[in-house]
Amino acid sequence: xxxxxxxxxxxxxxxxxxxxxxxxxxxxxxxxxxxxxxxxxxxxxxxxxxxxxxxxxxxxxxxxxxxxxxxxxxxxxxxxxxxxxxxxxxxxxxxxxxxxxxxxxxxxxxxxxxxxxxxxxxxxxxxxxxxxxxxxxxxxxxxxxxxxxxxxxxxxxxxxxxxxxxxxxxxxxxxxxxxxxxxxxxxxxxxxxxxxxxxxxxxxxxxxxxxxxxxxxxxxxxxxxxxxxxxxxxxxxxxxxxxxxxxxxxxxxxxxxxxxxxxxxxxxxxxxxxxxxxxxxxxxxxxxxxxxxxxxxxxxxxxxxxxxxxxxxxxxxxxxxxxxxxxxxxxxxxxxxxxxxxxxxxxxxxxxxxxxxxxxxxxxxxxxxxxxxxxxxxxxxxxxxxxxxxxxxxxxxxxxxxxxxxxxxxxxxxxxxxxxxxxxxxxxxxxxxxxxxxxxxxxxxxxxxxxxxxxxxxxxxxxxxxxxxxxxxxxxxxxxxxxxxxxxxxxxxxxxxxxxxxxxxxxxxxxxxxxxxxxxxxxxxxxxxxxxxxxxxxxxxxxxxxxxxxxxxxxxxxxxxxxxxxxxxxxxxxxxxxxxxxxxxxxxxxxxxxxxxxxxxxxxxxxxxxxxxxxxxxxxxxxxxxxxxxxxxxxxxxxxxxxxxxxxxxxxxxxxxxxxxxxxxxxxxxxxxxxxxxxxxxxxxxxxxxxxxxxxxxxxxxxxxxxxxxxxxxxxxxxxxxxxxxxxxxxxxxxxxxxxxx
Numbered sequence: 001x002x003x004x005x006x007x008x009x010x011x012x013x014x015x016x017x018x019x020x021x022x023x024x025x026x027x028x029x030x031x032x033x034x035x036x037x038x039x040x041x042x043x044x045x046x047x048x049x050x051x052x053x054x055x056x057x058x059x060x061x062x063x064x065x066x067x068x069x070x071x072x073x074x075x076x077x078x079x080x081x082x083x084x085x086x087x088x089x090x091x092x093x094x095x096x097x098x099x100x101x102x103x104x105x106x107x108x109x110x111x112x113x114x115x116x117x118x119x120x121x122x123x124x125x126x127x128x129x130x131x132x133x134x135x136x137x138x139x140x141x142x143x144x145x146x147x148x149x150x151x152x153x154x155x156x157x158x159x160x161x162x163x164x165x166x167x168x169x170x171x172x173x174x175x176x177x178x179x180x181x182x183x184x185x186x187x188x189x190x191x192x193x194x195x196x197x198x199x200x201x202x203x204x205x206x207x208x209x210x211x212x213x214x215x216x217x218x219x220x221x222x223x224x225x226x227x228x229x230x231x232x233x234x235x236x237x238x239x240x241x242x243x244x245x246x247x248x249x250x251x252x253x254x255x256x257x258x259x260x261x262x263x264x265x266x267x268x269x270x271x272x273x274x275x276x277x278x279x280x281x282x283x284x285x286x287x288x289x290x291x292x293x294x295x296x297x298x299x300x301x302x303x304x305x306x307x308x309x310x311x312x313x314x315x316x317x318x319x320x321x322x323x324x325x326x327x328x329x330x331x332x333x334x335x336x337x338x339x340x341x342x343x344x345x346x347x348x349x350x351x352x353x354x355x356x357x358x359x360x361x362x363x364x365x366x367x368x369x370x371x372x373x374x375x376x377x378x379x380x381x382x383x384x385x386x387x388x389x390x391x392x393x394x395x396x397x398x399x400x401x402x403x404x405x406x407x408x409x410x411x412x413x414x415x416x417x418x419x420x421x422x423x424x425x426x427x428x429x430x431x432x433x434x435x436x437x438x439x440x441x442x443x444x445x446x447x448x449x450x451x452x453x454x455x456x457x458x459x460x461x462x463x464x465x466x467x468x469x470x471x472x473x474x475x476x477x478x479x480x481x482x483x484x485x486x487x488x489x490x491x492x493x494x495x496x497x498x499x500x501x502x503x504x505x506x507x508x509x510x511x512x513x514x515x516x517x518x519x520x521x522x523x524x525x526x527x528x529x530x531x532x533x534x535x536x537x538x539x540x541x542x543x544x545x546x547x548x549x550x551x552x553x554x555x556x557x558x559x560x561x562x563x564x565x566x567x568x569x570x571x572x573x574x575x576x577x578x579x580x581x582x583x584x585x586x587x588x589x590x591x592x593x594x595x596x597x598x599x600x601x602x603x604x605x606x607x608x609x610x611x612x613x614x615x616x617x618x619x620x621x622x623x624x625x626x627x628x629x630x631x632x633x634x635x636x637x638x639x640x641x642x643x644x645x646x647x648x649x650x651x652x653x654x655x656x657x658x659x660x661x662x663x664x665x666x667x668x669x670x671x672x673x674x675x676x677x678x679x680x681x682x683x684x685x686x687x688x689x690x691x692x693x694x695x696x697x698x699x700x701x702x703x704x705x706x707x708x709x710x711x712x713x714x715x716x717x718x719x720x721x722x723x724x725x726x727x728x729x730x731x732x733x734x735x736x737x738x739x740x741x742x
Contacts, residue, residue, distance in 0.1 A: 046081045053088045062092035083112040099135040123152035163189045163201040203241040210234030225271035235259040256289025257304035310350045488521045500529045513705035515737040524550020525734035534614045542606040542673035577609045577622035578658035585646045594648035604647020608671040619661040629670040631701045668701045668741045675733035681719035
């Protein structure tokens, strides 16, 4: 369903593109072409070619003049206009659904614009490229490019483009069920547009909020009737703005299918108390939308409105009228479009509803089978497009590397030639100065020259002696450093052996992830898992310090957990996560010889500890300064840890708190150390923060853990990137994040 809806959206974009350029058939385009024939090959001709491409309604015409523009831009070495030519060709091929070719043109344009640092053009191409990535179902990368575009438009303070980028981000998040993020983006559109009095974007924001609420209702098969009313209220706000202000009617034509469908869903809901009124409202917006489409001569929403009308007739049990209209729509689409499969999913759904209402379940099943076959064919096409895109991207990367190599060789030859010339100049200069000094020395006299030579010889001997001493000391230091590093690396091996292997973790928690990044070679953070009967335990621990001192503490912590956990009685009432933390605290204090009344020795650990009962699906959690995050149905819950460490501490005799959680299928839990949240970075040199980590986990938790881990790696690296140079900020502490999906 998601792919089919995307295809309809992309078809809508291409139709809007064609409609917005109807002026291509006007005398304006003809006059531009006449001017082109008499113009010399200069920058003015490039601008005219770009204008002709913009005014043209046919993708073939756009590509034709963009090719001429490309050749002239190469001839004039105008990189900016060359990038724009590639951008025009990318958009034209996109409108013909040749997404792979559009992708390659986008990459060529981006490569040029990044080199010349043309920010506005680059932001525009980023947005177009993100749309192409959506079309080939690479939504994760598309979101990245939308955000890059948004960053540049924000820097340029272009509010209209900011709203457009936010709308696209909200749309792709909604398509991927990232509803919280989508709502945030659409709310920003409404706030910004309201601040600047931009009625078009205000209306678009309310329309998107209404459509998003409908998506939430449909995706959860919700029984929450209030969501339908909320969606309709948003859509009616958009309708009121569009009909009372001078808003682009294209937005209005997008609104009619959404608002009529919302009223139909309301009428079909079991909680609807006035079904007739909802059906009447649905029909009113259908008829008004069809009428407006005829008035504007712009009927791209006719199909969706007629599909809703078919479902409306089925709801009224007017089955003969519904079948007649459905056949008419089916035949019209078959005869007027080359992409019949994009519409087939909606047509088949109507046939299924019709035959079910008729009581002909055999026929309904046949159309269900057709629906399944259509889904499968679409999946195969998407895979083929993705493979082709990957192959072309690889070939293009090879071409870029070859070009970079050639440019490097030319630059190296140029620098070598300059270096030789400079060395010759230095040589002749030194020779001239030496001759002058020699003449002066002769003039002063042989005695002065002898004294000077003796002093120089003495200084040379001292210098040689010092150099030999420094070289010897350097060798000693280098050898010591190598020996120390080798010892620490071997200690790392010992620490890795002490911690559970990936295979063992996967055997206990198959769908899990460990993001582990020590600050130094060895780490003060560690993770631990074990099984005792039908209980599975996992701990995420942050020891005092890092590097070698922290590693010693971690080895002590691993030893205590291994020794104590295996001896516990699972049938005892004391077999709880909190009691285990009490035991570990007492054992650690004895090992470190800490007294209850002495707080000077505060070496210890922060820990999040969980025990899963595989028979009852109950999870016990106890924490010492380290919380537990639980994500369920796109909502995030934080279980707070006790504000005391596993160490000698004020109130250290107080027992830890035990939390019991009923685990449901699809739940995801995360445990982490403060090395991530306390990492300094960003433009303000601030901490990454627990709030930013929670937002990132909530946005990505539905992805496979392999993809999540790559995203966390990238986000941390970007956060640590210095705004003043390409150097990274130093990692301040060990980092550990563990995730488990049930």
